[in-house]
Amino acid sequence: MQAGSERVVLSWPHKDRARRPRAPRVLTKFKRFDRRGARSVAAALPADNLLVKGDNLQVLAALKKRFAGRVKLIYIDPPYNTGGPKTAFRYNDSFSHAAWLTFMRSRLELAKLFLAKEGAIYVHLDYHEVHYCKVLLDEIFGRDNFQREIIWRIGWISGYKTAGKNWIRNHDTLLFYARDKKYLDFNKKHIPYPRGYVRRDGKKPTGQGYPYEDTWNCSELDPLNSVAIVSFSKEKVGGFKGQKNEALLRRIIEAHTREGEIVMDFFSGSGTTAAAAHKLRRQWISIEQLDGPLGKQVARLQKTVAGDRVGISRAVGWKGGGSFVCCRLTEANNISYPKRTKIK
Numbered sequence: 001m002q003a004g005s006e007r008v009v010l011s012w013p014h015k016d017r018a019r020r021p022r023a024p025r026v027l028t029k030f031k032r033f034d035r036r037g038a039r040s041v042a043a044a045l046p047a048d049n050l051l052v053k054g055d056n057l058q059v060l061a062a063l064k065k066r067f068a069g070r071v072k073l074i075y076i077d078p079p080y081n082t083g084g085p086k087t088a089f090r091y092n093d094s095f096s097h098a099a100w101l102t103f104m105r106s107r108l109e110l111a112k113l114f115l116a117k118e119g120a121i122y123v124h125l126d127y128h129e130v131h132y133c134k135v136l137l138d139e140i141f142g143r144d145n146f147q148r149e150i151i152w153r154i155g156w157i158s159g160y161k162t163a164g165k166n167w168i169r170n171h172d173t174l175l176f177y178a179r180d181k182k183y184l185d186f187n188k189k190h191i192p193y194p195r196g197y198v199r200r201d202g203k204k205p206t207g208q209g210y211p212y213e214d215t216w217n218c219s220e221l222d223p224l225n226s227v228a229i230v231s232f233s234k235e236k237v238g239g240f241k242g243q244k245n246e247a248l249l250r251r252i253i254e255a256h257t258r259e260g261e262i263v264m265d266f267f268s269g270s271g272t273t274a275a276a277a278h279k280l281r282r283q284w285i286s287i288e289q290l291d292g293p294l295g296k297q298v299a300r301l302q303k304t305v306a307g308d309r310v311g312i313s314r315a316v317g318w319k320g321g322g323s324f325v326c327c328r329l330t331e332a333n334n335i336s337y338p339k340r341t342k343i344k
Contacts, residue, residue, distance in 0.1 A: 013084050019259070025062045027052065027327045033302055034323035043079040044325045047260075049284045051274065051301065053294050054329030056266040056287045060110040062329060067285065070116040072261040075252055077244060078104060081129045100129055101136055102108035107266065108140050114264060118185035120147070120256045121223035123175045124244070130173045141177045146182035147184070152173040152248070169323070172226075174252075187255050191221045207229040226246060243269070244323075246311030257282050275304045275311060279318040299327060 030041045030047075044050055052059045081100045095103060111121060121141070125133055138146060152172045162168065178184040190209030190219040199205055210221045217224040227245040249272055252261055259281040265273035266287040278301065288294045307313075307320025 002247050014284045025054075025058050026308075027062060028330045030325055030327045032268075033298070034305060035320065041325065044327065047283060048288075049274070049278065049287045049322070049324035051271075051294075051297065051324055051326045052267075052329060053287070053288060053291075053327070055289050057107055057110065059287045059329050060114070060266060062106065063285070064110065064113055067262070067264075068113050069116055069265055070262055070284070071252040071264045072116055072119050073253060073256040074111055074115060074264045074266075075124070075249065076111075076117070076122070076265060077124040077268045077269065078107075080126050081184060082126075083128070092290060097129070101132060102240070104133060105136055105140070108136065111264075111266070112140055112179070115179040117180050117183045120184060121177050121179070122150075122187075122252055123177075124172060125175070126172050127169070130175065134175055137175055137177055140180070145178045145181050147176045147178055148179070148214045150176060150217070151215045151222070153215065155217065177248045178250050178273050185256060187258075189251070189255060191219075197221075216248075216251075224251070244272050244274055246276040247277070247315075249273050250280065250312050250316070253277055253280055253282060268297060269293050272311075274301060274324070278324070279312055279316055284324075 027044070030043055031038050032041045035288060050063075052063075053138065054062075079095070079100070081095050081097075096326055099249060106117070108121075108123075115121065123133060123137065134146075134149075152174060154170050156169055157170055188211065190207070191210050192209045193205050197205060202261065210219065212222070216222060225245075227243045252271075253276060257280075260283060262283045263273060264285040264287075265279040266285075268274060268286040268288045270293065271286060271288075274284045274286040274297070286297065288297060301324055303310075304318075305320060305322055307318065307326070312318070
């Protein structure tokens with residue numbers, strides 16, 4: 001190690017406050033949203049879609065008893081730790097490496113407890129921390145359960161991005177792990193060949209279509225651009241510069257789940273995971289701490305329930321329907337709700 005370089009330690013002291021259990025927490029202030037509007041309810045039902053406001057570490061701890069071993073897919077898009085300023089919604093994206101790893105470790109350890117044995121987790125990052133996170137995930141989930149490093153080519157390069165005096169960055173990375181590779185449930189998908197398509201050798205293609213690779217948006221048959229680059233589906237949610245699109249989440253959700261199975265996102269931001277899962281008729285759990293993103297997510301999901309025509313709606317024949325319950329995390333000794341409101 002060079003003199004003056006920062007030492008990054010992949011072990012964490014037992015006194016780390018971020019990993020200590022705090023006062024008992026319960027979910028309160030339940031409100032159901034459906035096509036009839038919003039109304040207060042006593043509690044969430046077992047099959048309800050959940051949008052929970054609160055620190056995701058504490059929310060995960062509160063939900064563990066009810067959902068441990070039941071979640072089929074976890075997708076998260078955590079802070080990239082770019083070293084830049086906080087966003088308009090006050091996300092901290094400037095940790096030290098060690099602090100970021102500690103922050104992530106405590107949440108990933110809990111996340112593992114939620115996954116069914118057939119389940120999978122995707123962690124979406126860029127070059128700032130993805131290689132450190134790979135080592136962390138190897139430790140938590142086991143190197144044998146690492147499945148793929150997926151390269152997502154973000155899209156077009158134009159404007160100021162072309163001026164850099166280096167190779168132009170144009171991709172994100174998704175780390176894909178199985179809970180247990182022996183039981184992993186993976187639904188292989190193909191891209192249908194367009195009419196008149198011929199291979200580069202001049203021959204007509206055979207088979208079901210072009211199988212998805214672990215490089216996305218890198219083939220003329222696979223136009224999966226970032227919303228930040230272009231969006232013909234009009235799904236842009238204001239204030240979320242790095243918003244992921246519903247087509248990206250559809251690809252991941254359909255690879256690992258079937259209707260009614262549970263999808264979780266505990267860095268939910270603009271609510272793309274929840275919106276895509278809802279349109280695909282999966283049960284979902286979405287966790288968000290900040291009021292700004294939470295409000296935008298509620299508004300977005302209300303439009304989803306009403307039958308919006310953005311994102312993947314047309315592709316999957318979405319006409320609206322279903323409901324979700326929004327609630328928040330509160331210390332047990334600070335509320336006076338009856339015990340039945342506690343989600344078990």
